[in-house]
Amino acid sequence: MSDDSSYRVATDFSGKLAKPPWGYRQWMLTGNPAIFFDHLANRFGDFVHYRGAFNFYLINHPDLIKNVLQQTNKNFDKNTPIYRRFANAFGNGLVVSEDTRWRCQRKLMQPMFGHRAIEQFFPVMVASTNEMLSRWQARPNQDSSFDLAPEMSRLTLEIVGRTLFRDNFGSASEKIQEWTHTIDSYSAKPPIPIIRDLWFPSGRNRRLKRTLREFHGFIQEMIDERVATRHGDDLLGILLRAQDPQSGQAMSHTQIADEVLGMIVGGHETSSSALTWAWYELTQHPETLTQVFEEIDQVIGSRPLEIEHIKELSFTRMVLDEVLRLHPPFWFENRNTRQQTKLAGVDLPAGSIIVMSRYSLHRHRRYWRDPNRFNPHRFQPKHEENPRSSYAYIPFGGGPRICIGTHFAMMEMLVIMALIGRHFQIELSCEDRHEMSAATTMTPKHGVRVIARPRAS
Template identity: 30%
Template sequence: MSTILDPRPAAQSPPLVPGALPLLGHGVSLVRRRLEFLRQARAYGPIVELRIGPTAAYLVNEHTLLRQMLVQDAARFPRGIHFQKARAVAGNGIITASGPEHRRQRRLVLPAFNRKRVEVYAQVMREIAVQRIEGWPQDRPMELKPEFVGLATRVGTKALFSAELATPAVATVERALPVLTRRVSLRAMDPTGLLERLPTPGNRRFATMMDELHGMIDGIIGTYRATERDRDDLLSMLMAARDDETGRAMTDRQLRDEIISILLSSAETTALTLSWACHELGRHPSVQRRLQDEVDAVLGGRAPEHHELGALDLTRRIIKETLRLYPPTYFLSRTAVEEAELGGYRIPKGTTMLYSFFSQHRDPRLFPRPDHFDPDRWLPNRSADVTPDAYLPFGEGAHRCVGEGFAYAEAMTVLALIAGRWQLRPVPGERVRPVGTVTLVPADLRMTVRRRTR
């Protein structure tokens, strides 16, 4: 009897990144200098092995393989530990669900973020942004991230709920979100799960805030159910949505999870994008002047209407370049639910697959001069300076962010208002640097503003 040999070479294991310590592996590097480590690890191969304590994880560095994992082979690699930890806050909402549950939730949520609906929410964005930005203190150092978190939280809450219910809800959401995001951040960095089980003051405060937030949202949903009228807001859209396949609407629990998912994702990510954009404009006065010229020419001192955002081309490119340099959700994970092969490497079942949009967006092979803030790299005549398939600030595939249009509209509206009214200046002597937690946050970002005179 003859033996038939498979002519294909056997899949190999990825190379191990140097520097793993006994017992700790690469854990110290991931905690102390995560962003630098993720960029350096790209030099060792398209997929590399990391040790997180005694456990092996694979880091996907090649952008074509990352796209394959997120799109073509997504069913083999569902969401990993980062998303599992976020379930403590967002339940089974669209930012944490996987598989059939996610597909169903996405079908229900997507219509609430189509272009026509974003035009409705844009009015809320504009009104709140004008109120907040007009009152900024002149010539006094101001922490930008908390200011933008407050602004984005109000926008999200007032887009979700009708006017009479949104105002009291804002205070609860503003108190809750910083506590919730910090707890999720800490839990995501604790693979043992021990931290979340300890009776610490932080965990007790987390539980209290979750109870308060759930109570507020459940009360609003109950009010909507009792009156059964369309309030022309996001919650009304979610309640009216029906699954095309089953005809079913969302349960109250699903509605609550989606509301928290929307608030959690929109407030933090938009606030970070605006914070980093203002930081870069302060560092690049010539780009700031060009932005002011564009806003003056298109708006003439007015707050932008949604239909005018299309004429603010540089404004959009500034947001796009900011998201390249500082993608808010910069480091994520998937899990291999079956043995697979990716890029010629064998992926055992159960392997944690890590990937970083931050390190990919700063790879000089994909984006020349990657650390330089250059909004003009996105001009059509400079296509050689970008790799579109490698630009993934909103994710890709079935889990691509449904609120991308909402996020761009809000960020552009706020940035245009700032450019029309204020001159942004960095605080002398202060060094701003990105810090990787669950999101990419700016450490020590304070700026001063001075009212513009035309």
């Protein structure tokens, strides 16, 4: 990877930040937003002023992004239209909370998501995946195709549900799937001001509000039950027992409900999207798929999958890293300037919206050779492009607000990849071009239809 730290600021002849013409504004509303921001960065530079309904600044350079997310992160917050809508719908959880509340929540929850702590959820991941594979094995026609995307979504939802609620998830799984489907449908289109706000009297918004009431009611029932039975050993029980070591303060039940809803809504989308893209890419690159199979066979063989095996799946991890580079599920990030702030020598007014597109950053030609090519080997430890310590690669964000569930998601995806790859050969059922959809998450627009045939033992 290049260590060139210079960035290209888009300017017109007056020396001010360039402002793309009106046609770009129409594209933002009607086109694919990830492609829009990528074109904006490629056409105008690493720092672009774009004025639409709000005062936007697109930044697409690792140093600028590091400045916003880490070095001067206190100058920015999440008081943006998108995060406000998220908070109105899903509560004031860790994703959207700020300042003292966020610090307290993060401090309480961080120990639950460390490397060692999440290993207790490994058996849930294995059991849920094996149940899905048993359904695949029982299909009467092994040559029939199915859409992989909803299968991955159902599986990752099952895992996060069992992690949170243990046995109670089974009895409520169909209802939870229905609720999350409604929420996912709400998130399936780019956020357009006004009509996407919950107060707007649309049928979609009324359905979402009803769903959220029912979902919150279910979570509160689970909390009440855990309190009555002295909590339990699932993640919900751990949340209820968590206390600040200095003050002894625990989370309120409202706080816990907000966190649980956020985990369910966001906790399955990242993994399911990445897994769907992973198998799509592997079907397009048979040599890479063969390497994945060889590693799985060598590391696991005919033995039951153990936690120690996951740490040895280094090439499979590189495949997932490359998938997250090309197809980052949460493909964009945004911040609000708390007060007038200087960035790269430019004065940004208070209330400006800073936009960071992971999709564009991860394909920046200055930092990635042949950036649109699927090449897991670029993530080898000593490879010149290896970006693990750089803000050129931020699939889970960066700085103090990096996603708390990063380790959980990576272990979950490796478990699922290993078990699917051990038992099934995945093939695309057709050669149709798989178009990308970029809303809240980046997904294949029309799904990915595959044929899963049992591998010869």
